[in-house]
Amino acid sequence: xxxxxxxxxxxxxxxxxxxxxxxxxxxxxxxxxxxxxxxxxxxxxxxxxxxxxxxxxxxxxxxxxxxxxxxxxxxxxxxxxxxxxxxxxxxxxxxxxxxxxxxxxxxxxxxxxxxxxxxxxxxxxxxxxxxxxxxxxxxxxxxxxxxxxxxxxxxxxxxxxxxxxxxxxxxxxxxxxxxxxxxxxxxxxxxxxxxxxxxxxxxxxxxxxxxxxxxxxxxxxxxxxxxxxxxxxxxxxxxxxxxxxxxxxxxxxxxxxxxxx
Ligand SMILES: O=C(O)CCC(=O)C(=O)O
Numbered sequence: 003x004x005x006x007x008x009x010x011x012x013x014x015x016x017x018x019x020x021x022x023x024x025x026x027x028x029x030x031x032x033x034x035x036x037x038x039x040x041x042x043x044x045x046x047x048x049x050x051x052x053x054x055x056x057x058x059x060x061x062x063x064x065x066x067x068x069x070x071x072x073x074x075x076x077x078x079x080x081x082x083x084x085x086x087x088x089x090x091x092x093x094x095x096x097x098x099x100x101x102x103x104x105x106x107x108x109x110x111x112x113x114x115x116x117x118x119x120x121x122x123x124x125x126x127x128x129x130x131x132x133x134x135x136x137x138x139x140x141x142x143x144x145x146x147x148x149x150x151x152x153x154x155x156x157x158x159x160x161x162x163x164x165x166x167x168x169x170x171x172x173x174x175x176x177x178x179x180x181x182x183x184x185x186x187x188x189x190x191x192x193x194x195x196x197x198x199x200x201x202x203x204x205x206x207x208x209x210x211x212x213x214x215x216x217x218x219x220x221x222x223x224x225x226x227x228x229x230x231x232x233x234x235x236x237x238x239x240x241x242x243x244x245x246x247x248x249x250x251x252x253x254x255x256x257x258x259x260x261x262x263x
Contacts, residue, residue, distance in 0.1 A: 008100040013205075017105065021168030021210035024196065028097055028203040034151050037226055040088045041117060045073045054081050057180070059124045067124050075124055077180070079117040083249040089115055093228055093250055098147055101205060102230040102252070106143050109254030113137060113144060113231040114246055118214075119224055120159045125217035127159075129183030132167075133229060134208040135175040136182065138241035143232035144208035150198035151224040158223040159214045161204050162193040168207035182244075184211065233257050 013023040029037075048056045061067040062075035069075035082089035093112040102110050114137070119125065134142050154160035167188075174185040188211055196204050206212065208229065217223050231248070234257050 008097060009104045014104070017205065017207065020165040022163055022165070022196075022204060022206040024198065025101070025203045025205060026199075027201050028147070029095075029149055029201040031201060033092075033095075034149075034200045036088070037092070037117075037151050038224065040086070041079065041119075041224070042073055044079055044082065044086060045076055048072070052085065055079060055085055059121065059126060061126065062124060069121065069124055073119075074121045076119050076121065077125070078119060081114060081249055082117065083112055083115050090250060092226075094252060098228060098230070099252060101147075102145075105145055105205075106230060106232045107254075109233040109257065110230050110252040111233045111248035111256070112250045112252055113139070113229045113235075113248050115229070115249060116227045117224065118148075118227055120214065120217045120222075122158070122217055122220045122222055125159055125223065127216045128214045129177065129181060130164075130187040130211055130213040131175060131183040132172055132209045132211055135172050136244045137208065137229070137231070137246055138172075138238040138244075139208070139231055139235040140238050141232070141235060142207075142209055143235055144229060146204075146206050146208065146227055146229040148204040148206065148225050148227045150200050150202055151226060152200055152222045154196075154198045154223050154225060155219075155221075156195050156197060156215070157217075158219045158221045159217040160198065160223070161196045161206075162190065162213045162215070163196060163204075163206060164188050164193055164211040167211035168209040170209070172209060173211075188213070190215075
Protein backbone atom coordinates (compact mmCIF):
# COMPACT_ATOMS: atom_id res chain seq x y z
CA UNK A 3 0.00 0.00 0.00
CA UNK A 4 1.48 3.40 -0.89
CA UNK A 5 1.36 6.26 1.56
CA UNK A 6 -0.62 8.37 -0.91
CA UNK A 7 -4.41 8.15 -1.05
CA UNK A 8 -4.51 6.02 2.05
CA UNK A 9 -8.17 6.68 2.67
CA UNK A 10 -10.74 6.68 -0.09
CA UNK A 11 -13.87 8.85 -0.11
CA UNK A 12 -16.07 5.97 0.93
CA UNK A 13 -13.96 5.31 4.03
CA UNK A 14 -13.94 9.00 4.96
CA UNK A 15 -17.73 9.14 4.54
CA UNK A 16 -18.11 6.04 6.71
CA UNK A 17 -15.84 7.61 9.35
CA UNK A 18 -17.91 10.80 9.40
CA UNK A 19 -21.29 9.08 9.43
CA UNK A 20 -20.65 5.87 11.36
CA UNK A 21 -17.44 6.66 13.24
CA UNK A 22 -15.23 3.90 11.83
CA UNK A 23 -13.83 2.06 8.84
CA UNK A 24 -11.48 -0.86 8.31
CA UNK A 25 -8.19 -1.11 6.39
CA UNK A 26 -6.96 -4.43 5.03
CA UNK A 27 -3.25 -5.12 5.45
CA UNK A 28 -2.31 -1.90 7.25
CA UNK A 29 0.64 -3.83 8.72
CA UNK A 30 2.62 -6.39 6.72
CA UNK A 31 3.03 -9.93 8.05
CA UNK A 32 6.60 -8.97 8.98
CA UNK A 33 5.43 -5.93 10.95
CA UNK A 34 2.90 -8.05 12.83
CA UNK A 35 5.65 -10.55 13.60
CA UNK A 36 7.81 -7.69 14.88
CA UNK A 37 5.08 -6.65 17.33
CA UNK A 38 4.56 -10.24 18.49
CA UNK A 39 8.30 -10.65 19.08
CA UNK A 40 8.64 -7.45 21.08
CA UNK A 41 5.84 -8.23 23.56
CA UNK A 42 7.74 -10.93 25.55
CA UNK A 43 10.73 -8.59 25.88
CA UNK A 44 8.62 -6.09 27.82
CA UNK A 45 6.77 -8.78 29.78
CA UNK A 46 10.13 -10.29 30.85
CA UNK A 47 10.99 -7.03 32.65
CA UNK A 48 8.03 -7.41 35.03
CA UNK A 49 7.80 -6.54 37.93
CA UNK A 50 10.64 -4.03 37.46
CA UNK A 51 8.53 -1.85 35.20
CA UNK A 52 6.43 1.28 35.69
CA UNK A 53 2.92 0.41 36.94
CA UNK A 54 1.25 1.77 33.82
CA UNK A 55 3.25 -0.50 31.48
CA UNK A 56 2.02 -4.00 32.42
CA UNK A 57 -1.53 -4.83 33.58
CA UNK A 58 -2.46 -8.37 34.65
CA UNK A 59 -5.93 -9.92 34.18
CA UNK A 60 -7.85 -9.38 37.46
CA UNK A 61 -8.83 -13.08 37.67
CA UNK A 62 -5.12 -13.95 37.54
CA UNK A 63 -4.18 -11.36 40.17
CA UNK A 64 -6.90 -12.70 42.49
CA UNK A 65 -5.62 -16.26 42.06
CA UNK A 66 -8.95 -17.42 40.58
CA UNK A 67 -7.13 -18.43 37.38
CA UNK A 68 -3.60 -19.66 36.90
CA UNK A 69 -2.12 -19.19 33.41
CA UNK A 70 0.42 -21.61 31.90
CA UNK A 71 2.95 -18.81 31.52
CA UNK A 72 3.14 -15.34 33.04
CA UNK A 73 2.59 -13.72 29.61
CA UNK A 74 -0.70 -15.62 29.16
CA UNK A 75 -2.09 -13.77 32.19
CA UNK A 76 -1.20 -10.28 30.94
CA UNK A 77 -4.23 -8.18 29.99
CA UNK A 78 -2.55 -5.09 28.54
CA UNK A 79 0.67 -3.27 27.98
CA UNK A 80 0.13 0.49 28.03
CA UNK A 81 2.04 3.58 26.98
CA UNK A 82 4.83 1.47 25.51
CA UNK A 83 6.25 4.33 23.40
CA UNK A 84 7.41 6.01 26.59
CA UNK A 85 9.63 3.08 27.57
CA UNK A 86 10.38 1.02 24.47
CA UNK A 87 12.14 2.14 21.29
CA UNK A 88 10.44 -0.41 19.02
CA UNK A 89 6.96 0.80 19.95
CA UNK A 90 8.05 4.45 19.82
CA UNK A 91 9.35 3.95 16.26
CA UNK A 92 6.21 2.03 15.29
CA UNK A 93 4.09 5.06 16.22
CA UNK A 94 5.68 6.85 13.21
CA UNK A 95 4.49 4.11 10.81
CA UNK A 96 4.00 6.01 7.51
CA UNK A 97 0.63 4.47 6.72
CA UNK A 98 -0.78 5.22 10.18
CA UNK A 99 0.60 8.75 10.13
CA UNK A 100 -0.74 9.29 6.59
CA UNK A 101 -4.25 8.28 7.66
CA UNK A 102 -3.91 10.34 10.86
CA UNK A 103 -3.06 13.44 8.79
CA UNK A 104 -6.17 12.91 6.64
CA UNK A 105 -8.33 12.75 9.76
CA UNK A 106 -6.62 15.21 12.14
CA UNK A 107 -4.61 17.61 9.99
CA UNK A 108 -0.88 18.39 10.32
CA UNK A 109 -0.26 18.57 14.11
CA UNK A 110 -0.42 15.15 15.70
CA UNK A 111 0.57 13.45 18.97
CA UNK A 112 0.47 9.80 19.92
CA UNK A 113 -1.95 10.18 22.80
CA UNK A 114 -1.82 6.57 23.98
CA UNK A 115 -0.53 3.21 22.78
CA UNK A 116 -1.68 -0.13 24.15
CA UNK A 117 -1.21 -3.82 23.50
CA UNK A 118 -4.50 -5.52 24.14
CA UNK A 119 -3.54 -9.09 24.92
CA UNK A 120 -6.95 -10.76 25.61
CA UNK A 121 -5.24 -14.09 26.44
CA UNK A 122 -6.90 -17.47 25.71
CA UNK A 123 -9.32 -18.58 28.49
CA UNK A 124 -8.27 -15.67 30.73
CA UNK A 125 -8.99 -12.53 28.68
CA UNK A 126 -11.99 -10.84 30.29
CA UNK A 127 -14.48 -8.57 28.54
CA UNK A 128 -13.84 -4.86 28.04
CA UNK A 129 -17.06 -3.13 28.97
CA UNK A 130 -18.87 -0.74 26.62
CA UNK A 131 -17.12 2.62 26.67
CA UNK A 132 -15.89 5.60 24.68
CA UNK A 133 -12.15 6.16 24.72
CA UNK A 134 -12.56 9.91 25.01
CA UNK A 135 -14.42 9.34 28.28
CA UNK A 136 -10.98 8.32 29.60
CA UNK A 137 -8.98 10.97 27.73
CA UNK A 138 -11.52 13.87 27.97
CA UNK A 139 -9.86 15.70 25.11
CA UNK A 140 -11.28 18.94 23.79
CA UNK A 141 -11.88 19.32 20.93
CA UNK A 142 -12.58 15.61 20.43
CA UNK A 143 -10.06 15.30 17.58
CA UNK A 144 -8.83 11.88 18.60
CA UNK A 145 -9.15 8.45 17.04
CA UNK A 146 -7.67 4.98 17.36
CA UNK A 147 -6.12 2.30 15.18
CA UNK A 148 -6.85 -1.21 16.46
CA UNK A 149 -4.56 -3.51 14.50
CA UNK A 150 -5.10 -7.26 14.82
CA UNK A 151 -1.96 -9.26 15.62
CA UNK A 152 -3.84 -12.59 15.52
CA UNK A 153 -7.10 -13.64 13.88
CA UNK A 154 -9.68 -11.60 15.79
CA UNK A 155 -13.07 -13.33 15.81
CA UNK A 156 -16.37 -13.00 17.66
CA UNK A 157 -15.38 -16.08 19.69
CA UNK A 158 -12.00 -14.82 20.86
CA UNK A 159 -13.07 -11.24 21.54
CA UNK A 160 -12.92 -9.01 18.45
CA UNK A 161 -14.02 -5.39 18.59
CA UNK A 162 -17.75 -4.61 18.55
CA UNK A 163 -18.89 -1.08 17.68
CA UNK A 164 -22.14 0.87 17.73
CA UNK A 165 -22.25 2.70 14.37
CA UNK A 166 -23.05 6.42 14.57
CA UNK A 167 -22.62 6.63 18.36
CA UNK A 168 -19.61 8.98 17.98
CA UNK A 169 -21.99 11.89 17.33
CA UNK A 170 -23.76 11.66 20.71
CA UNK A 171 -21.16 13.36 22.91
CA UNK A 172 -19.62 11.66 25.93
CA UNK A 173 -22.20 9.56 27.76
CA UNK A 174 -22.14 8.97 31.52
CA UNK A 175 -19.41 6.49 32.54
CA UNK A 176 -18.67 4.90 35.89
CA UNK A 177 -16.66 2.04 37.39
CA UNK A 178 -13.18 1.48 38.75
CA UNK A 179 -10.05 1.40 36.60
CA UNK A 180 -10.41 -0.70 33.46
CA UNK A 181 -14.07 -1.38 34.37
CA UNK A 182 -14.86 2.29 33.70
CA UNK A 183 -17.65 2.10 31.14
CA UNK A 184 -21.04 3.32 29.99
CA UNK A 185 -23.60 3.52 32.79
CA UNK A 186 -26.16 2.35 30.18
CA UNK A 187 -24.39 -0.47 28.30
CA UNK A 188 -25.54 -1.25 24.78
CA UNK A 189 -27.22 -4.45 23.62
CA UNK A 190 -24.93 -6.73 21.61
CA UNK A 191 -27.90 -7.11 19.21
CA UNK A 192 -27.23 -3.54 18.03
CA UNK A 193 -23.45 -3.95 17.81
CA UNK A 194 -21.44 -4.61 14.68
CA UNK A 195 -18.64 -7.14 15.27
CA UNK A 196 -15.38 -6.33 13.46
CA UNK A 197 -13.52 -9.61 12.82
CA UNK A 198 -10.06 -8.95 11.40
CA UNK A 199 -7.08 -10.87 10.03
CA UNK A 200 -3.57 -10.17 11.35
CA UNK A 201 -2.37 -6.82 9.99
CA UNK A 202 -5.91 -5.54 9.27
CA UNK A 203 -7.05 -2.49 11.21
CA UNK A 204 -10.15 -0.86 12.59
CA UNK A 205 -9.92 2.93 12.50
CA UNK A 206 -12.42 4.40 14.97
CA UNK A 207 -13.43 7.78 16.35
CA UNK A 208 -12.48 8.47 19.97
CA UNK A 209 -16.14 8.81 20.95
CA UNK A 210 -17.45 5.67 19.21
CA UNK A 211 -19.11 3.26 21.67
CA UNK A 212 -17.24 -0.06 21.61
CA UNK A 213 -16.91 -3.35 23.51
CA UNK A 214 -14.97 -6.61 23.39
CA UNK A 215 -16.28 -9.94 24.74
CA UNK A 216 -14.15 -12.33 26.79
CA UNK A 217 -11.83 -14.78 25.10
CA UNK A 218 -13.15 -18.20 26.06
CA UNK A 219 -11.23 -19.97 23.30
CA UNK A 220 -7.74 -21.44 23.24
CA UNK A 221 -6.69 -18.95 20.53
CA UNK A 222 -4.66 -15.81 21.20
CA UNK A 223 -6.21 -12.44 20.31
CA UNK A 224 -3.50 -9.82 20.55
CA UNK A 225 -4.05 -6.35 19.08
CA UNK A 226 -2.07 -3.15 19.09
CA UNK A 227 -3.95 0.09 19.56
CA UNK A 228 -2.54 3.54 18.93
CA UNK A 229 -4.63 6.63 19.62
CA UNK A 230 -3.59 9.77 17.77
CA UNK A 231 -4.90 13.24 18.62
CA UNK A 232 -4.46 16.75 17.34
CA UNK A 233 -1.68 18.34 19.39
CA UNK A 234 -4.07 21.24 19.96
CA UNK A 235 -6.35 19.08 22.15
CA UNK A 236 -6.36 19.58 25.92
CA UNK A 237 -7.88 17.57 28.75
CA UNK A 238 -11.18 19.17 29.85
CA UNK A 239 -10.78 21.08 33.11
CA UNK A 240 -12.18 19.11 36.05
CA UNK A 241 -12.18 15.79 34.13
CA UNK A 242 -8.80 14.43 35.12
CA UNK A 243 -9.86 11.15 36.72
CA UNK A 244 -7.43 9.52 34.28
CA UNK A 245 -4.36 11.68 33.86
CA UNK A 246 -3.25 10.65 30.40
CA UNK A 247 -0.55 12.84 28.87
CA UNK A 248 0.49 12.46 25.21
CA UNK A 249 3.35 10.01 24.71
CA UNK A 250 5.17 11.45 21.69
CA UNK A 251 4.85 14.32 19.20
CA UNK A 252 4.44 12.58 15.85
CA UNK A 253 4.41 15.43 13.36
CA UNK A 254 3.83 19.16 13.05
CA UNK A 255 3.69 21.63 15.88
CA UNK A 256 3.52 20.90 19.59
CA UNK A 257 1.10 23.24 21.34
CA UNK A 258 2.28 22.59 24.90
CA UNK A 259 2.01 25.93 26.67
CA UNK A 260 5.33 27.23 27.92
CA UNK A 261 5.31 29.49 30.94
CA UNK A 262 5.73 33.14 29.97
CA UNK A 263 8.48 34.94 31.90
O1 LIG B 1 -10.19 -5.62 24.29
C1 LIG B 1 -9.85 -4.83 23.43
O2 LIG B 1 -9.09 -5.13 22.55
C2 LIG B 1 -10.41 -3.43 23.44
C3 LIG B 1 -9.95 -2.73 24.63
C4 LIG B 1 -10.39 -1.31 24.63
O3 LIG B 1 -11.28 -0.90 23.93
C5 LIG B 1 -9.72 -0.41 25.55
O4 LIG B 1 -8.95 -0.88 26.40
O5 LIG B 1 -9.96 0.81 25.44
